[in-house]
Amino acid sequence: MRDFPSPLIEVSEMIADSGGSSLDLCYQCGTCSGTCPWNLVRDFRVRNIISLAQLGLEGYEGEDLWLCATCNACVDRCPRGVEIVDVIRSVRTIITQAGTSPKTLGAVLGSVKANGNPWSGDSNARLAWAEALQARPFTERSEYAFFACCTQAYDARNVKVGRAALKLLKAAGVNFGMLDGAEKCCGDAVRKAGGQELFDELSDSNIEMLDAKGVKKMIVGSPHCLNTFAKEYPDKGGRYEVVHMASLLAELIKSRKLRPTRTFDGGKVVYHDPCYLGRQNQVYDAPRELLKAVPGLELLEFARNRQDSVCCGGGGGRLWMETPIEERLAVLKLKEAVKMGATTLATACPYCVSMFEDAKTALDLDSFRVADVTEIIADAVEEVRPS
Numbered sequence: 089m090r091d092f093p094s095p096l097i098e099v100s101e102m103i104a105d106s107g108g109s110s111l112d113l114c115y116q117c118g119t120c121s122g123t124c125p126w127n128l129v130r131d132f133r134v135r136n137i138i139s140l141a142q143l144g145l146e147g148y149e150g151e152d153l154w155l156c157a158t159c160n161a162c163v164d165r166c167p168r169g170v171e172i173v174d175v176i177r178s179v180r181t182i183i184t185q186a187g188t189s190p191k192t193l194g195a196v197l198g199s200v201k202a203n204g205n206p207w208s209g210d211s212n213a214r215l216a217w218a219e220a221l222q223a224r225p226f227t228e229r230s231e232y233a234f235f236a237c238c239t240q241a242y243d244a245r246n247v248k249v250g251r252a253a254l255k256l257l258k259a260a261g262v263n264f265g266m267l268d269g270a271e272k273c274c275g276d277a278v279r280k281a282g283g284q285e286l287f288d289e290l291s292d293s294n295i296e297m298l299d300a301k302g303v304k305k306m307i308v309g310s311p312h313c314l315n316t317f318a319k320e321y322p323d324k325g326g327r328y329e330v331v332h333m334a335s336l337l338a339e340l341i342k343s344r345k346l347r348p349t350r351t352f353d354g355g356k357v358v359y360h361d362p363c364y365l366g367r368q369n370q371v372y373d374a375p376r377e378l379l380k381a382v383p384g385l386e387l388l389e390f391a392r393n394r395q396d397s398v399c400c401g402g403g404g405g406r407l408w409m410e411t412p413i414e415e416r417l418a419v420l421k422l423k424e425a426v427k428m429g430a431t432t433l434a435t436a437c438p439y440c441v442s443m444f445e446d447a448k449t450a451l452d453l454d455s456f457r458v459a460d461v462t463e464i465i466a467d468a469v470e471e472v473r474p475s
């Protein structure tokens with residue numbers, strides 16, 4: 089036991105104050121441990137963390153707490169309604185406040201604090217990725233603000249997804265505007281990794297900026313932004329209508345504002361449900377409708393899909409943490425994709441794109457394609473190509 093608050097009652101109160109009050113409901117059945125996808129690649133008993141939290145963290149040694157990718161699979165199955173992710177987040181917050189969180193996460197939180205993003209990107213260059221596309225700035229006449237996720241703004245692979253999104257929105261005549269680059273990380277991974285104070289700073293800053301501009305509706309490309317703006321910002325006073333690109337694109341295709349007419353030449357496509365889009369926000373059909381709208385595209389399904397989908401392993405701060413290749417869930421899933429004959433894996437989340445691109449490299453799958461559904465639609469719409 090390191091230098092954590094004590095006695096037990098104090099820790100319990102801190103967990104409850106941080107949103108983990110459902111901890112008391114746990115009767116140690118172990119369903120959560122049996123559900124957790126980590127057990128496909130290694131032993132991980134999440135029930136032990138819940139038990140440790142009930143005991144006021146007495147005997148905490150730290151190793152497994154940071155494995156949780158906040159995929160929510162265990163929460164869906166818990167017969168007692170324990171909000172397991174909230175409990176883990178609360179415990180991480182206590183550990184982080186005690187100064188004993190993993191070093192890699194400390195560096196990421198440091199970058200978010202200094203630059204407003206986890207990628208050590210220049211905060212003044214947040215919109216550099218979009219400059220060549222000359223999208224209009226947000227004004228009071230704009231219906232939507234486009235909120236670029238940090239990963240789509242700074243990560244070279246995901247920048248391509250953001251650009252495809254802007255081209256499609258322009259081609260469809262959507263009345264949207266860009267924010268001015270003063271936006272900061274939505275704070276999802278920060279909060280899930282235990283950085284509650286920093287999350288408070290980020291959300292306060294974003295809400296002040298969005299409200300000053302009169303933003304009511306936002307388009308996001310990341311399910312993590314979607315979840316955070318829709319479910320966590322209201323508690324801080326920020327209330328916005330938020331739509332994920334996949335949902336918006338499905339509407340634009342239905343209303344024939346976008347027509348994917350080009351024949352797909354990428355072989356068979358398997359769709360991976362991002363946890364924060366699917367399980368957390370029940371968006372299962374829209375991405376599939378998009379893919380099915382592309383001429384010649386054959387859609388495959390993982391054996392475990394939709395609400396049973398296996399996480400890519402990138403949520404809850406895991407994107408920035410080292411995982412041995414043999415323990416990467418994205419590697420496991422990519423092997424399954426190849427085995428079923430897929431030559432493209434489509435998804436709808438920048439974290440998933442990063443995790444599967446890394447898995448592709450680890451497996452030396454040069455000719456396999458990892459793509460966001462936005463990119464596949466951009467390729468199929470005549471007015472948008474070449475991207």
Ligand code: SF4
Binds near residue numbers: 115117166
């Ligand atoms: S599934 Fe729920 S009740 Fe069962 S051990 Fe896990 S947290 Fe406790």
Ligand code: SF4
Binds near residue numbers: 124134
């Ligand atoms: S949220 Fe997902 S990764 Fe975390 S303990 Fe539950 S099932 Fe495992």
